[in-house]
Amino acid sequence: MLILREPRVTLIARPEFVPPAHLPVEWKGEASDGERIAEFAGRLCYMSQHNPAGRTTADYLGNILRQGHGSVFEHAQYVLLLEGISRSCTHELVRHRAGFGYSQLSQRYVDESTAAFVMPPAMQGDAELEATWIRQMEEAQAAYVEAVEQLMRRYAAVEDRVHRRKMAREAARSVLPNGTETKIVVSANVRAWRTMLELRLGEGAEAEIRRVAVAILRVLQREAPALFGDFEIYRMEDDTEAGRVGFHKV
Ligand SMILES: Cc1cc2nc3c(=O)[nH]c(=O)nc-3n(C[C@H](O)[C@H](O)[C@H](O)COP(=O)(O)OP(=O)(O)OC[C@H]3O[C@@H](n4cnc5c(N)ncnc54)[C@H](O)[C@@H]3O)c2cc1C
Secondary structure (H helix, E strand, O other): OOEEOOOEEEEEEOOOOOOOOOOOOOOOOOOOHHHHHHHHHHHHHHOOOOOOOOOOHHHHHHHHHHHOOOHHHHOOEEEEEEEEEEHHHHHHHOOOOOOEEEEEOOOOOOOOOOOOEEOOHHHOOOHHHHHHHHHHHHHHHHHHHHHHHHHHHHOOOOOOHHHHHHHHHHHHHHHOOOOEEEEEEEEEEHHHHHHHHHHHOOOOOOHHHHHHHHHHHHHHHHHOHHHHOOOEEEEOOOOOEEEEOOOOOO
């Protein structure tokens, strides 16, 4: 049985800016396409493409963040693949609606008899807790396999094999624990990511989603430092990581 102890976050799509030739901006400094889209949108509002203050993209976006203007951040979208994340964690994640899109592994279609399980951060490092938890996951997985077998027998008369399996798996999944690993593609615009990160990096957030939020933040900060650089990651008293936003959007 595969036990996962941390999430895997992979960037699978980033914005591509196609600058309009008839409205050229006097860019200063290096920037990614996502950052340039936000700057372009901001400058359009005041027709300041000539960059009168000679600001770099990072300075320009920093100023917008400071002022709390969120809408120009809605034009740049980043798509992440999240793996090594539990079903209970994605249940919390998908509560973020505005600006988000999701596609998640289906437990009705996919066979979970060899599923991996995500060990909660609170269990990790304590040999007794870990051993008990692993045994419980093994028992749950065995229960799932048994339920699928029984249900396949019950629905033996259903001719369509794919449909029969789906009927069995959708009922058998009821015995799988919240810790079952899932995979999910999450797309969101920068404004939406910033809102989600602010909430889920906080010390009050559940430990696994906080750990996922930290991993997401690291990916997005590498991608677009001018859009996410004001977030700070720090260690809490219990030595786990949390984060705080520099410029809160009211
Ligand atoms: C520490 C913590 C504990 C939590 N505990 C619980 C819990 O016990 N039970 C529970 O059910 N949930 C819980 N939640 C989830 C929480 O209630 C929200 O569902 C989740 O954080 C998403 O926040 P949101 O609605 O602001 O986000 P989004 O859906 O991303 O929305 C962002 C913003 O857009 C606006 N918006 C979005 N949709 C609407 C709308 N329909 N109408 C008007 N404005 C809208 C709001 O301003 C909203 O803040 C918890 C969250 C956290 C961070």
